[in-house]
Amino acid sequence: MATSRTELKRIVLREHSTWDTKLKRAVVRCPWCEKEIKDGFDLHEYLVKRSAVPKDKQDLIMALENVAPVHHACHMQHGQTREMTIKCYRAVARVVSPVSIGEWYVSLWRDHELSLPRGILYPPATQPIATAMRLINIGLRFRGVDTPGSWMTEDGIDVRGPVIQRWKTGKGRTPNGLEIRAETVASALNEGYWLDYLAPMIS
Secondary structure (H helix, E strand, O other), rough: OOOOOHHHHHHHHHOEEEEEOOOOOOOEEOOOOOOOOOOEEEEEEEEHHHHOOOOHHHHOOOOOOOOEEHHHHHHHHHOHHHHHHHHHHHHHHHHOOHHHHHHHHHHHOOOOOOOOOOOOOOOOOOOOOOHHHHHHHHHHHHHHHOOOOOOOEEEEEEOOHHHHHHHHOOOOOOOOOOOOOHHHHHHHHHHHHHHHHHHHOOO
16 A cells, blocks of 8 residues: 555556557556546546545555546546446556455455445355356456367366366366466456456446
8 A cells, every 4th residue: 555645646657557569668548538648647546435435544545456547637527437437447457456456345344344335245165156157257358368169178177167166165276278278267267256246336
């Protein structure tokens, strides 16, 4: 967590910087208009607003997981819209991952007892196989990874089975599929789990 808003802005600027092959330099783009941020910008609290948190705990939401760099004009015109929330969420999730956002959000109500929408956080161990497979697909879409034509390993095992088993129990070997690595499936499952949990809070 940053010690000041100025420091947080510096961190956000650094973390949201990406290489532009056409311009041949690093740039930061506004999630709303997707144009380069060249001068000053606003930190937009897209998920948990200051108005929803007591003043003595507002430092908890001044976090990389909760803010996005936005042009001032875009912020003023569209800052309270659902579309801005979604665009900022996608931008931040690409920087810090849905896992970090989800764990940070849960810590606010679990560890700091903030009064926030909690949704339903099902433990992985309780998730049906069909649900876990759906979460894998959600995670793959987020990562921009195509669904493989086959999930099979060299031994004729569906790679999702061992990955889901390890996710639910923390035990077991996870062999690679012929067309997709077990690590990719595992990461997609974990990210899909948090994307699914956060969806009601974003919408």
